[in-house]
Amino acid sequence: MTTTALATSPLKATDRCDSCGAQAYIRVVLNEGELLFCGHHGRRHEAKLRPIAVEWHDETDRLQPQPTPVTD
Template identity: 90%
Template sequence: MTTTALATGPLKATDRCDSCGAQAYVRVVLKEGDLLFCGHHGHRHEAKLRPVALEWHDETDRLQPQPTPATD
């Protein structure tokens, strides 16, 4: 049996949504290849794609505001 490693490294700012061109935060690995989506389009297509996805790589948590450290 051969195991294939999936290419799901962190998404970069240069990775763009296949639907609208915005920064991609979701990578869907399919048998036929990868799809990249912004958070909006990833959520929109999730119900149809998740059942056939080999992997669902979601970095939309990066869209949440990060807490700033308290200063003295």
């Protein structure tokens, strides 16, 4: 079983989606193990997996461009 400390660690560029192989931004921890998903597949499977997930770690906010501070 995956420990909570490991499950909440940030996802790395080497973590890949179990469905398509793209970079993973969502980690779903289940009693039986964990699944990694890109944002697209995470959203696709969320309705089925969220009710049985022990933890849902979502870093899809990293996909949004960060505003550039305005300097004068």
